[in-house]
Amino acid sequence: MLASSARVFDLSLGQMLWSRRSVFLGFLLGGPVLLAAAIRIVTATTPFWRFSVNGARVSGPGLFGMMMWLLYIRFIVPVLGVFYGTALIADEVDDKTITYLFTRPVRRGAVLLGKYLAYLACTTLLVLPSVVLVYFLIVPLGGGRVGELFPSLLGDLGMLVVGLAGYGAVFAWVGARLRRPLVIGLVFVLGWEPSILLFPGYLKRLTVAYYLQALVPHAMPQDSAIGVLMQVFREVPTIATSLLSLAIIIAVTLWSAVRAVEDREYVLDQ
């Protein structure tokens, strides 16, 4: 199974990297970099201007933490998970190329796993440089030390990979199991997750974000409405619980996706 997945991975990675979806991903990931560059330019050309939220000044590392949380963790990573995860098999079906993969001596589950690994490699290769660029542009603002905070950057990068793995696995399952997976996925990440996280109770445990937020290493700004909101968001489990839960989510959803693909018939329109 693993050897077959590796072969599918080889075939799929290049296809994914040069797909239209990756162009979209490039635009999506260019946004935070452009925003960071704009902030940096404004700060450099306007000596007395400092970034603030509700009047409270935010340091470079604090701003980077906010960008990580609000742009990457809460938006880019889930959206990438939805767009790529739901399309792992659907793209091949739409393009009618699935026949070539499903008539080879490779288990269908291995096709899905290989494509999932290709998704993870593709998105990681594209997301991490964007984050690193934002880090170097934003952290030095207000005297933040790039070298000193580097370990937290590694933590951020690791968390992003875990996030991509988690959302990708969930939406690989949604894509393998349901019709109209993209709509369902977008409703989940843009509707269900943000709203349910605002309420106390157990329902938030039915989100990926709940477990992911425990891994955010940054202290959020405290002296503002956003800070209060962040604290609500950060009602979180321990890191160990989060990692274990995310590992279970990834394993269970991937296994379910493999089962779904193995059992399902794909009827191509002629």
Added chain:
Amino acid sequence: MIEAAAPIVVTSHLSKWYGQVIGLNDVTVTVPVGITGLLGPNGAGKSTFLKLITGQLKPNQGEIFILGERIWGNPALYVRIGFCPEQDAFYERMTGLEWVSALVRLNGAGEREADERAHRALEAVDLLDAAGKKIGAYSKGMRQRVKMAQALAHDPDLLILDEPLSGLDPIARRKTIRLVKEWARSGKSIIVSSHILHEIESMTSNILLINQGRIVAEGNVHQIRDLIDTHPHTVSIRADQPRALAREFLAADDVLSLRFEDGAIVVQTAKPDVFYARLTELAANGELGSIHEVTSPDDNLQAVFQYLVNT
């Protein structure tokens, strides 16, 4: 190599339906070693049958044995099967060589072996010169041939070809037919589908006739040959010089009518064998320019089936 007497495909009371629509209805059939033609008009159930025997679809009822084994959920069997689907779908950004080689690697071959096999397969379908070109830049005929190459590159015992001659020019058709026959002579088995009797007949006399989801006849179907002669056969041709070709056709006795449609010449002929032979000669000598594509609607066969059902 397959044992001489063992059938390559055995189905028993095989049925497949899509919601309320019946794709295949209670088909019990045994396909022997060699070349077998699956003949039927569009929508007859050919593709459903091929998808079932290639394990892409799961039967609602009945059983299928391919080379003695069940196919659904048995990917190991694909080592012995090569499938050339009807759909014109590819990884367009890959070159022909990259694509075929990548698919052979899925069969378990190492990189070097896969490249060698891909080379051989592309050579067999006369596409080695274009092996380094992106598939997106291939002509219709080249795309059809690269599809054939991926099906035969891993040297399967059973080759299943869904409408392999569709859209090919006359010379490519002749080469493909020759390739299929050579393949069969080397001990392999081939199931080839088409909606054109003439195409099937040029490869084999062992035919499965399918219509409305049922196998209506099988074996050496001479009656069909006689029937087809009583129904005019329509051929659509795209060429560099359609008017010059049309003049040539009109001089022939077997051409019943001729018209131009969307830049193609549409000919009705009473003798398809004679007509196709002449067309291949014209394409080979090139005096009247290149012939790019030859297609035939299934009206001819539909008329024959109508007759069969009524009698």
